[in-house]
Amino acid sequence: xxxxxxxxxxxxxxxxxxxxxxxxxxxxxxxxxxxxxxxxxxxxxxxxxxxxxxxxxxxxxxxxxxxxxxxxxxxxxxxxxxxxxxxxxxxxxxxxxxxxxxxxxxxxxxxxxxxxxxxxxxxxxxxxxxxxxxxxxxxxxxxxxxxxxxxxxxxxxxxxxxxxxxxxxxxxxxxxxxxxxxxxxxxxxxxxxxxxxxxxxxxxxxxxxxxxxxxxxxxxxxxxxxxxxxxxxxxxxxxxxxxxxxxxxxxxxxxxxxxxxxxxxxxxxxxxxxxxxxxxxxxxxxxxxxxxxxxxxxxxxxxxxxxxxxxxxxxxxxxxxxxxxxxxxxxxxxxxxxx
Amino acid sequence: xxxxxxxxxxxxxxxxxxxxxxxxxxxxxxxxxxxxxxxxxxxxxxxxxxxxxxxxxxxxxxxxxxxxxxxxxxxxxxxxxxxxxxxxxxxxxxxxxxxxxxxxxxxxxxxxxxxxxxxxxxxxxxxxxxxxxxxxxxxxxxxxxxxxxxxxxxxxxxxxxxxxxxxxxxxxxxxxxxxxxxxxxxxxxxxxxxxxxxxxxxxxxxxxxxxxxxxxxxxxxxxxxxxxxxxxxxxxxxxxxxxxxxxxxxxxxxxxxxxxxxxxxxxxxxxxxxxxxxxxxxxxxxxxxxxxxxxxxxxxxxxxxxxxxxxxxxxxxxxxxxxxxxxxxxxxxxxxxxx
DNA sequence: CTGAAAGCGCTTACAG
DNA sequence: CTGAAAGCGCTTACAG
Numbered sequence: 001x002x003x004x005x006x007x008x009x010x011x012x013x014x015x016x017x018x019x020x021x022x023x024x025x026x027x028x029x030x031x032x033x034x035x036x037x038x039x040x041x042x043x044x045x046x047x048x049x050x051x052x053x054x055x056x057x058x059x060x061x062x063x064x065x066x067x068x069x070x071x072x073x074x075x076x077x078x079x080x081x082x083x084x085x086x087x088x089x090x091x092x093x094x095x096x097x098x099x100x101x102x103x104x105x106x107x108x109x110x111x112x113x114x115x116x117x118x119x120x121x122x123x124x125x126x127x128x129x130x131x132x133x134x135x136x137x138x139x140x141x142x143x144x145x146x147x148x149x150x151x152x153x154x155x156x157x158x159x160x161x162x163x164x165x166x167x168x169x170x171x172x173x174x175x176x177x178x179x180x181x182x183x184x185x186x187x188x189x190x191x192x193x194x195x196x197x198x199x200x201x202x203x204x205x206x207x208x209x210x211x212x213x214x215x216x217x218x219x220x221x222x223x224x225x226x227x228x229x230x231x232x233x234x235x236x237x238x239x240x241x242x243x244x245x246x247x248x249x250x251x252x253x254x255x256x257x258x259x260x261x262x263x264x265x266x267x268x269x270x271x272x273x274x275x276x277x278x279x280x281x282x283x284x285x286x287x288x289x290x291x292x293x294x295x296x297x298x299x300x301x302x303x304x305x306x307x308x309x310x311x312x313x314x315x316x317x318x319x320x321x322x323x324x325x326x327x328x329x330x331x332x333x334x335x336x337x338x339x
Numbered sequence: 340x341x342x343x344x345x346x347x348x349x350x351x352x353x354x355x356x357x358x359x360x361x362x363x364x365x366x367x368x369x370x371x372x373x374x375x376x377x378x379x380x381x382x383x384x385x386x387x388x389x390x391x392x393x394x395x396x397x398x399x400x401x402x403x404x405x406x407x408x409x410x411x412x413x414x415x416x417x418x419x420x421x422x423x424x425x426x427x428x429x430x431x432x433x434x435x436x437x438x439x440x441x442x443x444x445x446x447x448x449x450x451x452x453x454x455x456x457x458x459x460x461x462x463x464x465x466x467x468x469x470x471x472x473x474x475x476x477x478x479x480x481x482x483x484x485x486x487x488x489x490x491x492x493x494x495x496x497x498x499x500x501x502x503x504x505x506x507x508x509x510x511x512x513x514x515x516x517x518x519x520x521x522x523x524x525x526x527x528x529x530x531x532x533x534x535x536x537x538x539x540x541x542x543x544x545x546x547x548x549x550x551x552x553x554x555x556x557x558x559x560x561x562x563x564x565x566x567x568x569x570x571x572x573x574x575x576x577x578x579x580x581x582x583x584x585x586x587x588x589x590x591x592x593x594x595x596x597x598x599x600x601x602x603x604x605x606x607x608x609x610x611x612x613x614x615x616x617x618x619x620x621x622x623x624x625x626x627x628x629x630x631x632x633x634x635x636x637x638x639x640x641x642x643x644x645x646x647x648x649x650x651x652x653x654x655x656x657x658x659x660x661x662x663x664x665x666x667x668x669x670x671x672x673x674x675x676x677x678x
Numbered sequence: 679c680t681g682a683a684a685g686c687g688c689t690t691a692c693a694g
Numbered sequence: 695c696t697g698a699a700a701g702c703g704c705t706t707a708c709a710g
Contacts, residue, residue: 008460010687021697026689036695051478053458057405058687060396061702068439077422086416089442098456100407100437103428117437119392121347139390224622253622280619283563283592349703360681365705375679397703400686 009050018046029054060121068098069306070123072114074106074130079278080248080295081129084148087299088127095307097124108134118143125306127299128152131193144309148302149293150194151319158309158317160302162324164194167291168201169208170326171273172245174289176209178334180243180271183211186220186230186255188247198247198275216241220251227254235262242270242335249274249281252288256331271332286330298322348389357385368393399460407437408645409462411453413445413469418617419587419634420468423487426638427466434646436463447473457482464645466638467491470532483648487641488632489533490658497648499641499659503533506630506663507540508547510612511584513628513665515548517673519582519610522550525559525569525594527586537586537614555580559590566593574601581609581674588613588620591627595670610671625669637661 015022020039028035028043035043046052060066069092073081085101092099100123102114112134117123124144131150133140140156151159175183185202188195199217206215220230227246231254234240246252252274256266266272266286274281277292301320309315354361359378367374367382374382385391399405408431412420424440431438439462441453451473456462463483470489472479479495490498514522524541527534538556545554559569566585570593573579585591591613595605605611605625613620616631640659648654 008458011689012687022687023689023697023699024695027696030689034695039695053455053460055400055687056456056459056461057396057399057403058702059689061394061400061704062687062689064396064702066396075425076428077418077425079416079418079421082418082421083416085440086414086442089415089440093442098439098441098461101424101428101440102437103425103432116392117395119347120395121392122395122437257622280622283596283619283623285624350705351703361703362681362683362705363679366680369705373679378679394703397686398705400688401703401705403686 008055009052010055011052013050014043014046014052017050018042064121066122066124067096068100068123069303070100070102070114070117070126072102072104072111072126072128072130074104076101076103080276080293083295084129084299084302087296087301088303089299090296091300091303091307104130104132106130106132108132115143125310127302127306128157133157144306146302146306146309148298150192153193156317158305158319160298160305160320160322162291162293162298162322164197165201165204167275167324167326168198168245169205170201171275171289171291172202172205173209174326174328175243175245175271175273175332176205176211178243178271178332180241180335181211182214182241183243183245184234184241185217186227186244186246186251187217188251189221189226190219192222195247202245214241220247222248222250224250224254224257227251227256228258229254231255231258231262240264240270243332244270244272246272246274249276249278249288249290252290252331253280253284256284256286256288267331267333268336271335273332277327281327282329289329289332290327292325292327294322294324347394348391349394350391352389353382353385353391356389357381403460405461405463406435407439407462408642409439409441409453409456409465411441411443411450411465411467411469413443415440415442419615422634423468423638423641426635426640427642428638429635430639430642430646443469443471445469445471447471454482464649466641466645467496472496483645485641485645485648487637489531492532495656497644497656497658499637499644499661501630501632501637501661501663503536504540504543506614506665507537507584508544509665510614510628510630511541511544512548513667514582514584514610514612514671515544515550517582517610517671519580519674520550521553521580522582522584523573523580524556525566525583525585525590526556527590528560528565529558531561534586541584553580559586561587561589563589563593563596566590566595567597568593570594570597570601579603579609582671583609583611585611585613588615588617588627588629591629591670592619592623595623595625595627606670606672607675610674612671616666620666621668628668628671629666631664631666633661633663 011022011025015025025043028040104110128147133152145157147159149161187199220226252272255272274288274290277290281288281290350361350364354364364382367379443449465484467486484496486498488500526538559565591611594611613627613629616629620627620629
C-alpha cells in the first residue's frame with residue numbers, strides 16, 4: 001500500500017545486530033566462502049531477524065550491472081514471440097537475471113527509446129525480436145545485442161534463428177514433389193528481412209525445378225487479414241494456382257478462410273502451406289502443413305549467447321542456426337488430375 | 340560488446356562542460372522549470388556533446404523507487420496472459436515505467452522468489468496474474484499488489500477482472516434458451532478460483548431454471564488435453580448431454596476435437612461453449628460460442644489501479660469489474676428434436 | 679535561479 | 695578471516 005511508514009532495514013542494521021562490519025555482512029551474503037562458518041551463521045541469523053533484503057539499486061550502482069536482460073518485441077501478445085520470450089526467461093532465471101520487456105509495436109522511435117534502457121544501465125544486454133535497431137552504428141558498438149529470428153544486418157550483432165531460405169525451399173519442393181507446378185508465393189510484409197529470405201527460398205526452389213515460368217510472388221503480410229486479401233486479389237485476377245506457399249501460418253489461415261468463403265476446398269482445390277507452426281496451426285481445419293520453428297530453443301540459445309557476450313571481454317559476432325522441421329499436415333495434397 | 344574500455348560520462352562531466360553544478364544539471368534534466376532558459380540550453384548542449392545518459396541505478400537509489408512494475412504470470416506464452424500483459428505495457432509506457440516479467444509456471448516457490456524483487460526495490464508494485472501469493476500476510480501489508488483475473492482472496496489486495504459467476508450464468512442460460520436441458524459443465528482445474536466461480540455460475544443457472552436434476556459437473560482443466568480427456572470420460576460413461584459448457588476456450592477446443600474424433604458433430608449432436616474468446620476461438624471450426632474478456636482493457640485498468648495505489652499514501656483495496664460479452668458463434672445451436 | 683554538501687545502501691581494494 | 699573507508703552517480707533540502 002503506497003508509502004509505508006516503516007523503513008526497510010539496511011545492511012548496517014544487520015551488521016549492528018550481528019556485531020560485525022557491513023563488509024562482513026556483504027561477504028557473508030555474496031561470497032560466503034570468504035567468511036568463517038560462525039560469522040556466517042551470526043549474519044544469517046541477523047538477516048532473518050531483521051527481515052533484511054538487499055537494496056538492489058545500491059548493488060547495481062556499486063557493481064555497475066543490472067543483472068537484467070532487455071527483450072524488445074513488436075508484439076508481446078503474438079504467440080510466436082511470447083514462446084521465444086519464454087525460452088529466454090528460462091535461461092535468465094537460471095542465471096539469476098531478470099527480464100525487462102519492451103513492446104515496440106514495430107515503431108522505430110519506440111525501439112530507440114527502449115534501447116536507452118541499456119545505455120542508462122537498467123539492463124546489461126538486449127535481445128531484439130523486432131528486426132530493427134534504430135541506433136547509429138557507433139553507439140551499437142558498446143552494447144551487447146543479439147537479434148533473434150529476423151536478422152539485423154549490422155556488423156557486430158550476433159544472431160540466432162533458422163534457415164529461412166532453406167525452409168521455404170523445402171516446403172516448396174514438397175509441393176512440387178506432390179505434383180504441383182503452378183505454385184504462388186504469398187509473401188510477407190515488404191521491407192522485412194524474413195519476407196525476402198522466404199521469398200528467395202521459394203524462387204530458388206521453383207527455378208531449381210525448372211518451374212521458372214510459374215515463379216510468381218504476390219504481396220501479402222504476416223496477418224490473417226493479409227492472407228485473406230492476397231487470396232482475394234488472386235481470385236479477382238482469375239488465375240488461381242493449385243498451391244499457395246504463405247509467408248507464415250497466420251497468412252495461411254487467412255488464405256484458407258478466404259478460399260473456403262469462395263466455395264473452394266483446401267487442400268482439394270488448392271493446397272496451402274504456412275510457416276512457424278504456431279499453436280493454432282495444428283488445431284485449424286484443415287491442419288496446416290508448415291515449418292516448425294523451435295521457438296523456445298531459439299530463445300534459450302539466444303539468451304545463452306548473450307550471457308557469453310556479456311562475460312567475454314570481446315567476441316566477434318556469432319550466427320547461430322537452429323534446426324527447423326517440415327511438418328506435413330492436411331492443408332496440402334496432390335493437385336487434381338485435371339489441373 | 341562485453342566490457343567497454345570507455346567509461347560512460349556522468350553528471351559531473353556534463354556539469355563541467357556546461358560550467359554549472361551537478362545540481363543544476365540534474366534540475367535542467369528532471370525539473371526544467373526550476374532552471375533558467377539559458378542554463379537549460381547550455382546543459383542540454385553539454386548533454387548532447389557528451390552523449391550523457393543518466394545512471395538509473397543511482398537515480399533509483401537516491402529516489403528509492405524503480406519506476407518499474409513487476410508482472411507475474413503462470414505462462415507468458417499463453418495468449419490469454421500475454422494480451423493482458425500488453426495492456427499493462429501500454430499504461431506503464433505512458434507513465435515512463437518499465438516492466439519486469441516473471442514466469443511462475445504456477446509454482447509457489449517461484450512466485451515467492453519473484454516477489455522478492457519488490458522487497459529489494461527492483462520494482463515498485465506487482466500485478467499478479469497467477470492467482471497465488473505465497474507470502475505471509477504481514478509482509479504483503481507493505482507491498483503494492485493487484486491481482487488480475489484470478490482474484491486472490493487476501494485482505495488488502497485490489498483486484499481487476501470480470502464477473503465469472505455471471506458470465507457462466509449467461510452462457511448457460513443461452514444454452515437453456517436454445518432448448519437444452521441436459522447440459523454438463525466441464526470445469527477448470529481443481530483449486531483454481533476461476534474454476535469454482537464459473538462452476539457456481541453454471542450451477543446457479545441450472546437451479547434457477549429448474550434444471551437441478553441435470554446439474555452435473557465433471558472435472559476438466561484449462562488445456563486442450565483436459566477438454567479431450569473430459570469428453571473421453573463422458574463417452575465412456577455413455578451418458579452424453581446435448582450441450583457442454585467448458586471452463587475456457589482451450590478446453591472447449593479439446594472437447595470438440597474429441598467429439599469429432601468419435602464421429603459426433605458440433606453443434607448438431609452436441610453444443611459446446613468456451614470462455615475467454617482467445618484468438619483461436621473465432622478461427623476454429625466450428626467457431627466457438629464464448630465469453631469475451633477484454634483482456635487488453637483488463638490489463639490497462641489494473642495498471643492504472645496500481646499507479647493509483649503507488650501514489651496514494653493509503654488506500655483501501657478496490658475491486659474492479661470489467662464488462663464481458665457473450666459471443667454467439669457456430670459451436671452452439673438448438674438440440675435435436677429427438678434428444 | 680544556482681551551488682555546496684550530504685547521503686541513498688551497497689561493495690571492494692587495502693591493510694591487518 | 696575481518697574492518698575502516700572510499701566511492702559508485704545521482705538528488706535534494708538548505709542557504710544564498
